Amino acid sequence: MTDTAKITLGDKTVDSPVLSGTVGPDVVDIRKFYAQTGAFTYDPGFTSTASCESQLTYIDGDEGVLLHRGYAIGDLAEQSSFMETCYLLLNGELPNGEELQTFENTITRHTMLHEQLATFYRGFRRDAHPMAVMCGVVGALSAFYPDSTEIHDPHQRMIASHRLIAKMPTIAAMAYKYSVGQPFVYPDNSLSYTGNFLRMTFGVPAEPYEVNPVVERALDRIFILHADHEQNASTSTVRLAGSSGANPFACIAAGIACLWGPAHGGANEAALNMLREIGRPERIPEYIARAKDKDDPFRLMGFGHRVYKNYDPRATVMQKTVREVFEALKVNDPVFEVALQLEEMALSDPYFVEKKLFPNVDFYSGVILSAIGFPTTMFTALFALARTVGWVAQWNEMISDPAQKIGRPRQLYTGPTHRPYVAVDKR
Ligand code: SDX
Numbered sequence: 394m395t396d397t398a399k400i401t402l403g404d405k406t407v408d409s410p411v412l413s414g415t416v417g418p419d420v421v422d423i424r425k426f427y428a429q430t431g432a433f434t435y436d437p438g439f440t441s442t443a444s445c446e447s448q449l450t451y452i453d454g455d456e457g458v459l460l461h462r463g464y465a466i467g468d469l470a471e472q473s474s475f476m477e478t479c480y481l482l483l484n485g486e487l488p489n490g491e492e493l494q495t496f497e498n499t500i501t502r503h504t505m506l507h508e509q510l511a512t513f514y515r516g517f518r519r520d521a522h523p524m525a526v527m528c529g530v531v532g533a534l535s536a537f538y539p540d541s542t543e544i545h546d547p548h549q550r551m552i553a554s555h556r557l558i559a560k561m562p563t564i565a566a567m568a569y570k571y572s573v574g575q576p577f578v579y580p581d582n583s584l585s586y587t588g589n590f591l592r593m594t595f596g597v598p599a600e601p602y603e604v605n606p607v608v609e610r611a612l613d614r615i616f617i618l619h620a621d622h623e624q625n626a627s628t629s630t631v632r633l634a635g636s637s638g639a640n641p642f643a644c645i646a647a648g649i650a651c652l653w654g655p656a657h658g659g660a661n662e663a664a665l666n667m668l669r670e671i672g673r674p675e676r677i678p679e680y681i682a683r684a685k686d687k688d689d690p691f692r693l694m695g696f697g698h699r700v701y702k703n704y705d706p707r708a709t710v711m712q713k714t715v716r717e718v719f720e721a722l723k724v725n726d727p728v729f730e731v732a733l734q735l736e737e738m739a740l741s742d743p744y745f746v747e748k749k750l751f752p753n754v755d756f757y758s759g760v761i762l763s764a765i766g767f768p769t770t771m772f773t774a775l776f777a778l779a780r781t782v783g784w785v786a787q788w789n790e791m792i793s794d795p796a797q798k799i800g801r802p803r804q805l806y807t808g809p810t811h812r813p814y815v816a817v818d819k820r
Contacts, residue, residue: 621783695756
């Protein structure tokens with residue numbers, strides 16, 4: 394028997410069904426609420442709204458739990474690979490050895506870009522932000538793969554998904570090469586997904602490039618940590634764009650645009666810039682005071698989260714990975730010490746404790762990416778690279794739902810009511 398929620402509005406009382414998932418909060422199904430009451434519900438920012446049903450990722454913000462198809466992010470980060478995690482998100486189960494090999498081979502053979510796409514880069518200034526390039530080039534992919542517009546053909550959807558997962562590293566690496574005036578480096582099918590990305594980014598045609606296995610493993614783990622995250626802003630953007638029937642490349646370009654914001658994926662770039670600006674531990678109190686000051690728009694970047702009211706489990710893995718990379722590369726950058734002390738001071742400050750503000754995935758990621766050699770402008774492009782699998786998995790889940798409708802929210806209107814037009818000479 395399904396529970397119901399009684400909502401009384403004026404002289405009307407409606408019973409809305411309460412639906413339960415396998416775990417997590419119940420939802421009140423209000424799909425008939427407007428038809429029954431003539432009123433809308435109101436939830437700007439969707440703090441209390443479930444936009445869809447999904448089986449991909451579950452977050453328990455109070456407990457700091459993140460599961461992908463039921464597998465804990467800590468287990469996947471420590472024991473899995475990004476390719477295996479991609480397979481899991483797309484297909485629902487961990488692959489056996491043969492399935493994983495076949496999947497990796499498929500992705501490897503889609504890493505090349507159509508040669509004409511290289512000319513798109515020449516239209517950008519050399520100092521264009523890589524996210525501007527990613528938005529443009531990914532959106533342009535739809536001009537090269539008309540078959541991928543057959544969004545109701547599951548086979549075509551999976552090909553488009555494989556193409557996007559495979560080509561994002563090539564597109565991101567080319568954005569970096571273009572920004573530093575170096576020649577593009579073509580994919581090398583003998584390398585792993587992440588090793589290939591490292592070589593396309595840091596390799597040069599004039600000499601062989603040796604992939605550092607510690608860096609390769611650390612970056613692959615960072616990709617796993619960024620793969621998917623329920624209905625975050627960019628994923629919701631991808632779903633909304635997809636609900637209109639837009640092709641998958643246009644939908645992912647929309648997700649990239651949304652991720653760019655500093656409140657979302659742009660926070661990793663902003664967090665490292667903040668840590669560099671603080672510069673040394675003695676200046677931390679000044680910045681904590683600013684973050685607490687209601688009259689100061691400054692926020693601690695990489696801190697806080699809409700869902701996590703406990704430690705972001707991804708930040709835990711990230712902090713551990715910093716130590717591994719710093720040791721392997723013999724990095725001696727004070728920025729890590731500033732980050733550790735900032736975290737310690739913030740987490741002992743009542744303001745952050747009461748508001749349940751903890752480091753999130755973006756707090757330490759920039760420290761690692763900087764140590765590996767990426768410029769801060771590339772950090773969000775790497776986030777987009779990794780999140781593409783989550784976006785396409787969520788897009789596939791939505792499109793394959795026969796009950797799927799176009800997303801079209803309503804509003805609370807507070808503008809002027811109807812008034813007669815007045816000719817300009819009478820105003
Ligand atoms: C990502 O949704 C996802 O899952 C996103 C993500 C993913 O994987 O897709 O996890 C990736 O985007 C992580 C978040 C990265 N963003 C940042 O690190 C930017 C800094 N953080 C914030 O701006 C903020 O914490 C958000 C945007 C992340 C969450 O904002 P909410 O949930 O809307 O919370 P809020 O802005 O209403 O803040 C609640 C209170 C406010 O104080 P009051 O008005 O109640 O007095 O906490 C304060 C805020 O001022 N606050 C902060 C703060 N974050 C929130 N104060 C200082 N520093 C901060 N970082």
